[in-house]
Amino acid sequence: MIRLSKNKSALLGAAILLLFTIASVFAPLLATHPINEMNYGESLAGPSSSHFLGTDEFGRDLFSRILYGGRVSLLMGLVVVSIAGTVGVLLGVIAGYFRKIDIFIMQCVDVLLALPSLLLAIVIVAILGVGLTNAMIAVAIAVIPSFVRVVRGSVLSVRESEYVEAARALGVKNHKIIFKHILPNIASPIIILATLEFGSAILAAASLSFLGLGAQPPNPEWGALVYVGKSFLSQAWWMTVFPGLCIMLVVLGFNLLGDGLRDALDPRLKL
Template sequence: MTTAEAVKAKPKKKEKAWQTTLRRLFRNKMAIVGLIVVLLQILLAVFAPVITVHDPIRQNLGSSELPMFSDGHWLGTDNYGRDVWSRIVYGARISLVVGAVAVSLGLLGGVILGMLAGYYRKLDAIIMRFVDLLFSFPGILLAMLIIAILGTSLVNVAIAISIWSIPTCARIVRGSVLSVKEKEYIMAMRSMGASNLRIMVKHILPNVTAPIIVFATMRMATAILSTASLSYLGLGAQPPTPEWGAMISQGQDFMWTSPHLTIVPGIAIMLTVFAFNVLGDGLRDALDPNMDVEQ
């Protein structure tokens, strides 16, 4: 065999799982668009004080309702003379933080309940009936009920959305645990005397992370939209907090004279929700073990 043939015959180095996932993800153009938009939103939120000139809550009644592309206010001003661009940028910070906190708390509760229900058959019926009870309430109405009890604030909005997220996450995790716990390596760990906690944390949980990641990404879109909806209804961010839903609520009275007060935050919500949804779709396809790698 010649040297060239030997090189060709040399087996390729096995690709790691995360490398395969990234390669699949980067083949999905829409997912990349979503990822870019999400990263831009994160950069806006982190560097908000650097990329804005005006205070988002400072009023200047002498410059109220300036149109877009005005000198010093390229997205105009609202009816109180506050810079719309500054409020949009700081609104991204609020939406992302509230969404991340809500999804994290929802994941924490959902993963714990789902793991327990999937692993312990005796707890399955009890936990799933509790999950069914939460599912019996429409999501936004459940959030409104919780806020009515706790009071109107962004902290309570995050808590309400997290409770709303628990049942869906619990069902997803439970289904994954039920399929994983019957695998041969789990049986082997039991026969070796490993504790249930060790099996769940070290051997089952890492193997059910793919659906959890996809759920978290797509749930961010729901959390951001829900935060804006609740703030629009006056149950979330309170004036003068620069939150997108509250901005739409405050600007709707000026729809005919200053439409940018509702259109601009509406576009911000639309782009962010779209970005997280298409990114979640891309991650779902990239993490699917049955997907043809060469496709």
């Protein structure tokens, strides 16, 4: 924590994420208008004292919709990383510790890695159907290979350690070795990867919504807001710029924090 607190970039990333998290959690208190309240008399109105970030084509307050959109986007990132992390860590540990299953698991992972993650997510959504839930599942499946490769590599290096060999010699069962000796010693790369993938998951989910495959109107998700705003870019630039800026800042925050955690937790960088 001391090394992390001295990293200005990591602190900046943490501050950005804290700001957006607080804004999303307290969105009902901070929102100035109901998110679906239409006022055609104020449609495509620019930023003003009554509408801080302007309005959309239906006269809905963009500031309020972005606040609630942050809830959806951050929740999507959390769900994606939780699913991908759980499945990826499990498969990575099995592949790294049980060498007989390793080849089969890694061949499946290589097949998934043969496609770019966004393209893979699009294919999965095309199979499952359009929607917010299916978009989260698709992005999670696309992210799983990253966790499997990192965890497998870490397990391969730890399983040959002397304390693991000693535990085997004493007759300790495999599941106890995994949970007591291996997982605690590979927690650092998992935490770092989860932080970095959180931002990537939000970006991928927003990309699916932008393509019309994720959150559907009137759901105020950031990617969906950018998708709607692109049709009015020449008339109302704020409809695209402000939600796009939110996506950029949140992804930047996770990347900065992830880099800071890597510098703080990687033992090779402490020397």
